[in-house]
Amino acid sequence: MPSTPPASPPRRRAPRNSLNPDRILDAALTLLDRDGAEAFTMRGLAQQLGVGTMAVYSHFRGKDEISDAVAQRLLDTIELPREGSGDPRGELREVCLGVYRLFTEHPSALELLAGRPLRGDDAIALIDRMLALLVRAGLGPQDAAHAHIALMQYTVGSALWNTRRARTLCQDGARDRVLAKIAALDAGAYPALVSLAPDLLCARNEGTGQFEYGLDGLLRGLLGAAPQV
């Protein structure tokens, strides 16, 4: 059938002001969450918007600027617990959980934020809040600074760990291959691993339980001995 038109007919020219930074960022976040940062392309973004590839460049300098803007917007969505007069440890827990949730709900945020300096007001507010809580918990300036960084590192590391694990385990048959590998382990050579394998697998599937286990341990170790459930 020689005269068949192409399957997707050439898009009509987009009306004059149909595009704007907000619409672009919405589409970018949708694609980022759906396909991951690695698969995020300018061409795909334009297609999602129903627009020529270069149209986006009228609103953003390029891909990096879009990634930055998406990251910034995500940071702004972190909910800080309302200023409480209660124990600072509980509030610190909430703040870290908020950051963790952001990163696990938007896995691409990790890749977007990991490399860039935090320069949004909300990120600043978050850091200030954590530091104030650490001081209120009784830490001196240097301890508070160290503790703040340690908490952020643990939180980011946990989120990264989980999202990467999730991605590799979602592939077809990956789960079975892991189980087979474990079953094949030599119990003589790796006794601890073999006997704890069920617990390891179980710990992984716990959602935020694993994160909270380490977070509570870290807070306990950093803030002092108060047992607190």
Place this chain on the structure above:
Amino acid sequence: MPSTPPASPPRRRAPRNSLNPDRILDAALTLLDRDGAEAFTMRGLAQQLGVGTMAVYSHFRGKDEISDAVAQRLLDTIELPREGSGDPRGELREVCLGVYRLFTEHPSALELLAGRPLRGDDAIALIDRMLALLVRAGLGPQDAAHAHIALMQYTVGSALWNTRRARTLCQDGARDRVLAKIAALDAGAYPALVSLAPDLLCARNEGTGQFEYGLDGLLRGLLGAAPQV
């Protein structure tokens, strides 16, 4: 000068067996460490080897297989402390420091390993060792599993944090821009951050000091109260 030959004359055909997997992985690691995972390309690798782009494909299926092999080789270089009968906490510290050092000395290793399941024997040995130490420290099976994952997450997060920070701070003027940003902060709006800014900057430049601070805190919190220097 119309007859000038091209600056780099076409490479002679490479002798028959000059290439082998080891030479390829050596070159790959060199490039990865020098330019980062993002800048690592098959074409660049072939050029580094003085060989046509496609020559590498005779020894590896593709880029992913090379990345996997490099990651595996790096993992194998982690030195486990010799089996000690002493306190498990000190040994756990050493193991985590070893992993941390690997990741900070080879920043690309993080990107290579973060997404892939650990399937080398040395990685297995490392996990087994950590679990055994945690059990020896008195943790039950589930606690040991949780603690092991938390320690890995913290270690990976710290290394990621540092290498990314280092990369962005190495760019020209980035350091000054950060300082200017801090100086411009409103002390009324962000009192804790402003007063602790010097401590934060200082904590960052400490090398492994910051990492050890959090690691000791985490070990203290996970293993129990024994104070230990």
Place this chain on the structure above:
DNA sequence: ACCTGAACACCGTTCAAGT
């Protein structure tokens, strides 16, 4: 068997041109 260049289907981005 090992190494080669040309070619394909991608990518981000520059550019000159349309409206």
Place this chain on the structure above:
DNA sequence: ACCTGAACACCGTTCAAGT
């Protein structure tokens, strides 16, 4: 001003061909 396609310099990889 905003949107467009063609073109450029990249990328990983397939392929048929050289040695």
